Structures are given as C-alpha cells and as structure tokens.
Amino acid sequence: MTSWGPNKIQLFVVGADSALHHKWFEGSWGPGQTTYEAQGGPILYDPECVARGPDRLDIFVVGTDSAIWHKWWGGASWGPSLTGYESLGGNAIGSPTAVAWPANILHIFIIEPGRAHGFNSKPAVVSISANQLDCFVTGTDSALWHRRWDGSSWSSWGSLGIGGRIIGNPTAVCWGGEHIDIFAKGEDLALWHLAWNGSSWGAWESLGGKFLYEPEAVSWGPNRLDAFIIGMDGALYHKWWDGTSWGPTQTGYENLGGTIVKKPKAVCWGKDRIDVFVIGTSHDVEYKFWDNGVWSSFESLGGTVISQVT
Numbered sequence: 001m002t003s004w005g006p007n008k009i010q011l012f013v014v015g016a017d018s019a020l021h022h023k024w025f026e027g028s029w030g031p032g033q034t035t036y037e038a039q040g041g042p043i044l045y046d047p048e049c050v051a052r053g054p055d056r057l058d059i060f061v062v063g064t065d066s067a068i069w070h071k072w073w074g075g076a077s078w079g080p081s082l083t084g085y086e087s088l089g090g091n092a093i094g095s096p097t098a099v100a101w102p103a104n105i106l107h108i109f110i111i112e113p114g115r116a117h118g119f120n121s122k123p124a125v126v127s128i129s130a131n132q133l134d135c136f137v138t139g140t141d142s143a144l145w146h147r148r149w150d151g152s153s154w155s156s157w158g159s160l161g162i163g164g165r166i167i168g169n170p171t172a173v174c175w176g177g178e179h180i181d182i183f184a185k186g187e188d189l190a191l192w193h194l195a196w197n198g199s200s201w202g203a204w205e206s207l208g209g210k211f212l213y214e215p216e217a218v219s220w221g222p223n224r225l226d227a228f229i230i231g232m233d234g235a236l237y238h239k240w241w242d243g244t245s246w247g248p249t250q251t252g253y254e255n256l257g258g259t260i261v262k263k264p265k266a267v268c269w270g271k272d273r274i275d276v277f278v279i280g281t282s283h284d285v286e287y288k289f290w291d292n293g294v295w296s297s298f299e300s301l302g303g304t305v306i307s308q309v310t
Contacts, residue, residue: 001277001309003269004051011277012049012059013285014307018042020061021303025275034284034302039071040083045095046307048108052100060096060108061085068096068110099125099133107133118145124172126180134180134196138166142187144194163204164192168214175219183207183215183227190251191215191229191239207239208251213263216276220268226290228266228276234259236278236288258286258298265309277301277309285309 001011009025019041024030031037043061050058057073069085071078080086092110099107109123121138128134131151139145142165148155164186171183178198186192189210195202211229219225223243231237237253239246248254262279269275274290278298285301 001265001267002049002051002057003267004054004056006270008269009267009275010049010051010057011285011301012039012047012310013303013305014041014043014047016283016304016306018044018306020047020059023301029301034300036303038083039078040085043069045092047310048096048098049310050098050100050106052102052104052106058098058100058106060088060098062092062094062096063087066091066093068092068108094122097123097125099127101127102130109135121166121169124170124182126172126174128174128178128180134172136160136170136172136182138168138170138184142166144170144182144184160194160201161204163194164188164190164206166192171215171217173217173219173225175224176222181217181219181225183217185211185214189232191227193227206251207246209237209253211237216264216266218266218268218274220273221271226266226274228256228264229253230260230262230264230278231255234261234281236260236264236276256288256295258288260286262308279305279308 003009011023013021015021020039021036023036045062048060055075059071061069063069068088068090070088071085091112097109119137124136133149137145143162144160145157146160147157166184173181180196182194184192191207191209194204210232213230216228225241227239229237236256236258239253259281260278264278266276272292278286280286283304285303286298288296288298
C-alpha cells in the first residue's frame with residue numbers, strides 16, 4: 001500500500017488464487033468498492049510497493065522460483081503488461097523490501113538462503129536524506145542490528161541493543177530532518193521504541209500493551225507518530241506521539257475495534273489524515289480512516305486475502 005499524492009491510495013494483496021490483486025482510491029474505490037484488478041501470479045509471500053513520483057508505481061514480488069519479479073505503472077498502463085512481470089533474479093526467502101530515491105533510483109533488499117544466518121527478520125530500510133540508507137534487522141540474539149549506506153560505502157553491522165528483546169520484523173519510520181523511529185515487538189509482547197535524533201540513539205523505552213503480529217507506524221508531519229497494534233483480543237489499538245508525550249498515555253492505547261487476523265497497514269497522504277487497512281476474520285480487507293480529529297467506522301473492501309495488505 002502506498003500513496004503518491006493527496007486523496008490517492010494504491011492497495012495490493014495476494015488473493016486465494018496466489019495472484020496479485022490491486023485496487024485504488026481517488027475519491028472513490030476502483031475498480032469498485034469490493035472488487036479488485038487481477039494482476040497475475042502465482043507469487044509467494046507479501047508484495048512490496050513503492051511510489052517514486054506522481055503516477056509512478058513499482059511492485060516487487062517473489063515468484064514460485066524464489067526470484068524477484070517486477071511490474072510497474074507508468075501513468076497510462078502496466079508494464080510489462082497488466083498480468084506480466086520481468087524477472088530480476090535472486091533467491092529470496094520472505095518478502096522483499098524496497099526504497100525509492102529521487103531521480104528514479106530504487107533499492108531492493110532480500111534475505112537469501114545460506115546468507116540469513118544471524119537474521120530473524122525481514123529488513124526494514126529508510127532513507128532520511130539523499131544518498132543515505134539505514135537498514136535494520138532483528139538478529140538471532142533478539143537484538144536490533146543496523147548498518148548505514150553513506151553514499152559511498154556501507155558501515156559494518158552494529159548492535160543497537162536488545163530493548164525488550166525483539167520478536168519478528170522491526171518497523172522504521174522517518175518524520176523529518178534526520179529523525180528515525182523504530183518500533184518492535186518485545187519478547188514480553190509489549191511495544192518497544194527506539195529513536196535516532198540526527199546525531200545519536202536514545203534508549204529503548206517500553207510503550208506497553210500485549211499484542212499479536214507486528215506493529216505498524218506512520219507519520220503525517222514533523223514530530224508526529226502514530227503506532228498501531230493488534231491486541232490479544234484481535235482488536236486494533238492505536239497510540240501517538242504529539243511532540244511532547246505519548247497518547248493516550250505512555251503505556252496506554254486507544255481501542256479502535258474490529259476482529260483482525262494479520263498485521264495492520266497504514267498510510268498517510270496529508271496532514272492529520274491516516275488510512276488503516278486490516279484483514280478481517282472473513283479474510284476480506286477492512287478499512288477505517290482518521291480525518292481531522294475523527295475516526296470513521298470500519299468498512300469492507302471485499303476480497304479473499306491470504307497476504308497482509310501492501
């Protein structure tokens with residue numbers, strides 16, 4: 001799932017047929033409220049989507065041959081075709097991670113068999129400035145590990161400590177300047193947070209809760225963070241950083257309801273706007289949004305989905 005402008009959302013899922021399916025929002029849902037555009041397959045794992053400019057999308061999936069396959073939207077049509085892909089090779093275990101830079105530069109990260117020793121997660125990658133990449137993984141020691149591309153070379157892997165001892169994939173988000181915020185699930189099932197202020201890393205802090213799956217986090221503006229988890233009761237829970245403190249409290253959450261079976265996904269396309277997507281117990285996509293101080297109710301977007309929303 002991604003947005004390349006105000007009031008525009010692109011959403012991709014893997015259907016029960018193991019093919020990629022697509023829908024979009026531009027004031028209303030296309031091709032329909034509960035219908036999807038079939039884009040071929042079969043594929044493994046969750047797809048990855050990035051927007052590198054207005055009306056330009058790049059989709060990366062893992063085929064049944066474990067290679068990375070690519071398709072793109074160029075503004076008028078899908079390349080190489082609506083249901084076709086080009087092979088980029090590789091031998092991936094798990095979903096790819098992709099990051100777009102200006103000037104049409106894309107970076108794709110995968111974990112390969114035989115090279116995964118020491119890693120227990122998919123990489124999380126962010127770019128806080130031109131020619132810089134920060135890559136984060138969970139190690140087999142349950143610590144967060146980090147390395148940085150500075151425009152000419154990669155740093156060595158360095159441990160950022162264990163915090164609450166991490167389970168699964170970390171989530172990384174940037175809200176401006178050189179700030180990076182990391183969210184991860186601890187072995188105590190609570191949400192843990194670590195921040196880079198542009199010059200140094202802070203200390204791990206517990207944000208409380210006990211939750212299923214992995215966390216999601218987004219930012220709609222400077223010094224603003226919104227984090228989402230699925231509670232042990234299957235409901236969606238939310239907390240936020242407003243520049244001064246965590247709301248509703250340091251370890252408390254706002255209950256947004258629902259009965260959910262996979263990690264949530266969220267996207268921001270404007271100030272004070274968040275769109276959240278989940279998979280319900282019927283394996284349909286369900287959706288709610290925050291708009292200028294008010295949460296909508298959940299509504300179904302249909303489908304029978306085996307992946308998380310991307």
